[in-house]
Amino acid sequence: MYIGPWHIPPQDIFKAFLSPLFPSLKQGLPDAERYISTVYDIRLPRLLLALMAGAALSVSGASLQALFKNPLVNEYILGLSSGAAFGAAISIVFLGQHFPPQISAFAFSVVAVLAVWTVAKKSDSQIISLLLTGVIVSAFFSALLSLAEFFASPYALQSLFSWLMGDLSQAGWRPLALSLPLMGLGTVGLILMRWRMNVLSMSDEEAKSLGVNIRNEKLLVIFLATLITSAATAVAGIIGWIGLIVPHLVRMMVGVDNRRVVPLSAALGAGFLILADDLARSLASFEIPVGIFTSLIGIPFFIFLLKKSKKVWL
């Protein structure tokens, strides 16, 4: 809350934050109205978005890694990011103000995952089919995205580019009104399912012998992961690497037990994205897309830990 392009003294931020409860604090502020607006309408929603999106993407990545029993899986594996990117492009390039990119991105990310599920659900080897179909659906939506980019004006391309790199600058109460509850509910749902993920990460035969309805459990994990990733991507754009790196970092710290990995991924992911966003909005006079920092910070740190531990945990 203390970081931003406007260097408001910390004590004034504190006063502005408490002023709705204690109106007398306003008198000590040099520009009370704008300070309070900056704190409540700009910094607070952005902080909440970074916190919730970081938690949601990390939990989604951790859950899908457990489900697919594959350390290379990330939160976008089921074609979600390409679907969302195409949805945002449709809005930014063709539809204008009447159809916001958040809604379009959310809708198309869900469409992409539904397409993957519809194609792969009846396969004998469902996990491999889901992964393979995810890659194919991603490629299909990427081609559609390229087509939309081809017809875009230079200005639309700039907006789209920022969105594709992850952009928390559009955070406000209106876009958050729907996405925050979705991210919150889905993240809590996956955290509640953490012990079942330990069962799902066993072989199907072992899981069945423990009395688990594998199909329903998998479907529920995929549904919740899709819900929170779509909700986060719709308002924050495509923020890469969090869902891959954060669960690995957590496993390096606490081991492979999903009962600890999933909630700690939420905490670490939230902190990581807040840190990246602090850098994104304070290092230059212009906004640097936050996705650049998640990669610039996350990847070297991940390589460092990988070299140190010499082991990939799953």
Added chain:
Amino acid sequence: MKANISCIIVAAALAGLSSPAFPNAGQAKNVLTIKDSLDRTVAIPSRVERIITIQPEISRLIVALGAGDTLVGVDYTLRLRDPLFMIVYPEGSRLPLVSMAENNINLEMVLRLKPDLVFVSPYERQIVSALQRKTQIPVVALSSMGSFSKLVEEARLVGRILGRERRADELAAYFDETLRRLGASLKNVPQNKKPRVYLSFGGSLTRTPIFYEPVNAAGGTNVAEKLLPDFLGVITTAVNIEQIVRWDPDIILVHGNYPPPERKVTPVGVLADSRLASVKAVKAKKVYYTFGFWDWWDMAEVLTETLYLANMFYPDAFPGFDLKREGDAIIKKFYGVEGGFSALSKILRCDEWTHEQ
């Protein structure tokens, strides 16, 4: 007689020696050498009769100079997305396309059209060198980047290239004189009375030009003019919305140069944005459309916009100002088309927000 023949031979030899080597040697003997916006030296053939341009600013300038019939190929944006070009040069709708939206130029088409010269924007550096190397056709990279003085320089330079110096001088003089008269009307406005203006451009609330001379020429101050651009070769940057609150501008201008379905940011939306509720411009409801960038720049359009803004900032200084009448007169001066600005406003539905002026 012998002496005369000797003189002719010597003169011809000297003429040959004085002509610099030129890649497209068959076409020209006397060449004009110019420096383009990338500081490249380019030898221009003495007769330029066939031009390809993928730089909309130059394409329109060529039409304004009365040389539209030299255009043999244009870019996608100009031909299909530029209503101003459609109005001022309807014949352009039949010109072949040589590049698409991403400026991926069709080299085979370029060669087929046999141009004497190709104009490109300096933003596409790789196209500039690749095109000249592969086709051996002189390529000129030109752009004013919105600077009024460079627009005038550019008009004069293209006028020299096309042998239309007199028309270029006429347009440059008209441009300078209109701005001089405007400046004279505003000369008594003290610096601290000039409105501080934030511009929301390119379909984003937080994308703003760091250099926008129409605002300055109209007697305003662009609050973002000391920032750096966020991409090389552009004059815009993306700012944090908190920065807009901090600047606390008197007026917010929204890029309105799109047809309504393409407008991402609108004055109504800005006025309803709770994050900006404490900003002076929003409290005073001084959030308006302006024209903004026009597929690069256009002398006629930029002049019209400057007058529009001056009247917005200082309505009392321009009693009886009629935007349509002024705009139509400017378009007629540059392009010889009657009612051009009115037609343009109708296409873009700018008349929804310019009718008050």
